[in-house]
Amino acid sequence: MLSKKNKNLFISYCLVVLVPLFIVVLYLNIFAKNRYESNSILLVKQVAETQVANSSSGLGALLGVSNTSREDAQILKEYISSRDMVEKLDKKLNLKQAFYTQKDPVFALSKDASIEDLVEYFNKVVKVDLDEQTMMLHVTSQGFTSDFSLKLNHEILKISDEFINGISKDIAQEQQSFAEKQYQEAAEQLDQARQAVLSYQNENEIFDPELQAKAVATLISGLQTNLAQLRTEERTLLSYLTPEAPQVVALRSQIESVQKQIDAESAKLTSPNNSKLNKNVADFEALKAQVVFATDLYKISLASLEKARLEASRKLKKLVVIAAPRLAEDALYPRKIYISITTFILLNIIFGIGLLIHSIIREHRV
Numbered sequence: 001m002l003s004k005k006n007k008n009l010f011i012s013y014c015l016v017v018l019v020p021l022f023i024v025v026l027y028l029n030i031f032a033k034n035r036y037e038s039n040s041i042l043l044v045k046q047v048a049e050t051q052v053a054n055s056s057s058g059l060g061a062l063l064g065v066s067n068t069s070r071e072d073a074q075i076l077k078e079y080i081s082s083r084d085m086v087e088k089l090d091k092k093l094n095l096k097q098a099f100y101t102q103k104d105p106v107f108a109l110s111k112d113a114s115i116e117d118l119v120e121y122f123n124k125v126v127k128v129d130l131d132e133q134t135m136m137l138h139v140t141s142q143g144f145t146s147d148f149s150l151k152l153n154h155e156i157l158k159i160s161d162e163f164i165n166g167i168s169k170d171i172a173q174e175q176q177s178f179a180e181k182q183y184q185e186a187a188e189q190l191d192q193a194r195q196a197v198l199s200y201q202n203e204n205e206i207f208d209p210e211l212q213a214k215a216v217a218t219l220i221s222g223l224q225t226n227l228a229q230l231r232t233e234e235r236t237l238l239s240y241l242t243p244e245a246p247q248v249v250a251l252r253s254q255i256e257s258v259q260k261q262i263d264a265e266s267a268k269l270t271s272p273n274n275s276k277l278n279k280n281v282a283d284f285e286a287l288k289a290q291v292v293f294a295t296d297l298y299k300i301s302l303a304s305l306e307k308a309r310l311e312a313s314r315k316l317k318k319l320v321v322i323a324a325p326r327l328a329e330d331a332l333y334p335r336k337i338y339i340s341i342t343t344f345i346l347l348n349i350i351f352g353i354g355l356l357i358h359s360i361i362r363e364h365r366v
Contacts, residue, residue: 009355012351012354013351016347016350016351016354017344017347017348017351020343020347021340021343021344021347024339024340024343025336025340027106028334028336028339028340029336031103031104031106032104032106032107032334032336033101033103033104033107033108033144034144034331034333034334035107035125035142035143035144035149035331035332035333035334036142036143036144036145036146036148036149036328036330036331036332036333037140037141037142037149037328037332037333038140038141038143038146038149038150038152038153038325038326038327038328039138039139039140039153039323039325039326040138040139040153040156040157040321040323040324040325041136041137041138041139041321041322041323042076042136042137042139042157042160042319042320042321042322043134043135043136043137043319043320043322044069044072044073044076044135044164044317044318044319044320045317045318045319045320046316046317069135070132070135072135072164072317073130073135073136073137074130075167076137076160076163076164076319077128077130077137079160079163080126080128080137080139080156080160081122081123081126081128083115083119085156085159086115086118086119086122087115088159089122089152089155089156089159090118092155093148093151093152093155095118095122096109096113096118098143098144098148098152099118099121099122099125099144100113101144107333107334108144109121125141125142125143126139126140126141126142126152126156127139127140128140136322139153139156139157140153141153141156141325142333146327146328146329147327149328150325150326150327150328153325154325157319157321157325160319161318161319164317164318164319165316165317165318165319168316168317169316172316175308176305176308176309178308179301179304179305179307179308179309180305180308182301182304182305183298183301183302183304183305185301186294186297186298186300186301186302187298187301189294189297189298190291190294190295190297190298192294193287193290193291193293193294194291194294196287196290197287197288197291220262223258223261223262224262226258227255227258227259227262230251230254230255230258231255233251234248234251234252234255237251
């Protein structure tokens with residue numbers, strides 16, 4: 001027969017350890033619904049990387065691991081766990097109904113769960129692990145049926161692919177749109193500069209003021225040379241003729257005519273009048289400088305546009321499915337043996353702590 005102390009200890013042990021353990025085991029075997037798991041492995045890869053692929057070898061060249069950024073993998077991992085993903089999946093698969101079961105309130109989602117509760121539960125049954133070396137994402141999804149777990153994993157892959165394509169195309173499109181806008185503005189600026197030159201030529205009825213100014217300057221130089229020769233000839237005649245001599249008078253008339261022509265041509269080049277060639281040359285040079293600047297800007301913007309198009313194609317990414325999800329045959333969850341053993345150990349620890357506390361209290365009372 002057990003003593004009263006041992007009997008009380010046995011009763012306490014039954015109440016604290018055995019009875020809760022029995023309830024847990026009973027629940028796991030009768031009420032807890034089996035959950036099936038489907039797995040897939042993903043990789044974010046750049047679309048256009050032919051040069052890198054050619055210089056690589058082995059599996060890295062095939063999968064483009066060297067081109068997969070850590071940032072892309074981290075972004076996709078966070079997106080799969082996000083509320084946006086859950087809401088899209090809920091619209092397609094009705095997650096609230098799929099995760100709810102009346103007989104299993106512990107491992108299933110409650111019937112009146114909010115969107116926050118759904119996101120929290122989703123992140124319990126859907127796990128995303130990132131391999132830091134290969135940058136591959138391992139996606140596991142659980143469901144109360146093997147068909148649903150497989151369908152859930154497929155939908156996650158589909159939405160993830162749309163997400164990756166969407167953000168890469170948006171970034172590439174924004175860069176290309178900016179380059180196209182700069183190109184259009186440069187083309188308009190060049191067209192305006194050219195039109196300004198044409199308008200100036202038509203309004204002033206002159207093709208190139210600089211060329212005309214050079215022609216006038218050449219003419220003046222020739223006239224001055226001729227004038228110098230005539231003055232030399234005049235001095236020669238005056239050495240043996242009087243100033244009233246007919247030859248001297250005729251030569252002086254010729255000198256005066258040449259001087260007037262020089263003055264008239266010089267007036268075309270420089271004068272207070274705004275319509276003279278010196279101002280025309282200055283204005284036309286300014287217009288030509290604007291055309292040269294606009295042309296250089298146009299060339300730069302055109303090169304930037306081509307570069308943006310190449311960069312846009314390089315930045316496009318796609319989701320590569322390394323291992324596609326498969327239909328599960330055995331239920332992996334809940335792990336009944338593991339939970340039972342863990343519960344038994346924890347209850348024994350709690351019971352031991354309780355005995356220790358009870359012993360300490362009893363010793364202090366004595």
